[in-house]
Amino acid sequence: MMHPTEAIAALRANLASLPEKDQDFANSLLTSASGRGLTEKQRYWVTKLAARATGQETAPPKVELNFDGVVALFRTAAQHLKFPKVRLQLEDGRPVCLAVAGPNSRKPGTVNVTDGGPYQNNVWYGRVDPVCGQWQPSDRADEATQTAVAALLTQLAADPAGVASRHGKLTGNCCFCDRTLTDERSTDVGYGPVCAAHFGLPWGGDFDPARADALLNGNVGVDPVRRRSRKPRHRPADSDYAGDGVDRRYEDQCAEQTGFSFGGWINR
Secondary structure, eight states: OOOHHHHHHHHHHTGGGSOHHHHHHHHHHHHHHHTTOOOHHHHHHHHHHHHHHTTOOOOOOOEEOOOHHHHHHHHHHTTTOSSOEEEEEOTTSOEEEEEEOOTTSSSTTSEEEEOSOOTTSSOEEEEEOTTTOEEEEOTTSOHHHHHHHHHHHHHHHHOHHHHHHHHHHHHSBOTTTOOBOOSHHHHHHTSOHHHHHHHTOOOOTTOOHHHHHHHHTTOTTSOOSSOOOOOOOOOOGGGSBOSSSOBHHHHHHHHHHHSEETTEEOOO
């Protein structure tokens, strides 16, 4: 990779070799370099455009993934959650968040992979096409990051439940709802019983995901898994929905009739 000073000189000397659509952007970067200086992001683009102008740009590696396991997770969760997500992390601790692109996005139905930050203020690692399973990394990610993210996605595609379990045991948080795991059985599994029902994953013990699933969909006449006596929790109407697609009123019903909450089994 060129040193920024070399990249500026190379970009200025080979500006005409760039595609026309890149030339205005390159000129603005060169103007900044001659004036107030370049930010870290601008230096990245100067180096990238200089490599493109001099024919030294290399295409990011394409990693073919069998993404069916993850796609199945999202399809199952979409029956219960409006915005299902999977939150993981790289080995160096950097967060990774998977979410399906909505119908109004540039690539609807693809799985976007980011650092979980808010829109337009996050790190976009790339996307996976659920049809062909091809990983399309961001051209802003360095090679080491691309390799690390691709490795994590490969593991997730092969063993969604295992990766989710390892994340929960490592961080103490469920990778699906991002809540702290407080019940011993949930910490043993690595994710909570309600998320297991949402994403169609095994949970173990005496918990029946089908019953919890029915409760979460409003079929409150299902035989309870566990019973406890307490008054339902009450929240203001505007807090029935917490922004993650979960109807908190059904959470209350679940807690009332089964003895567990979205954060784990309720302590008695």
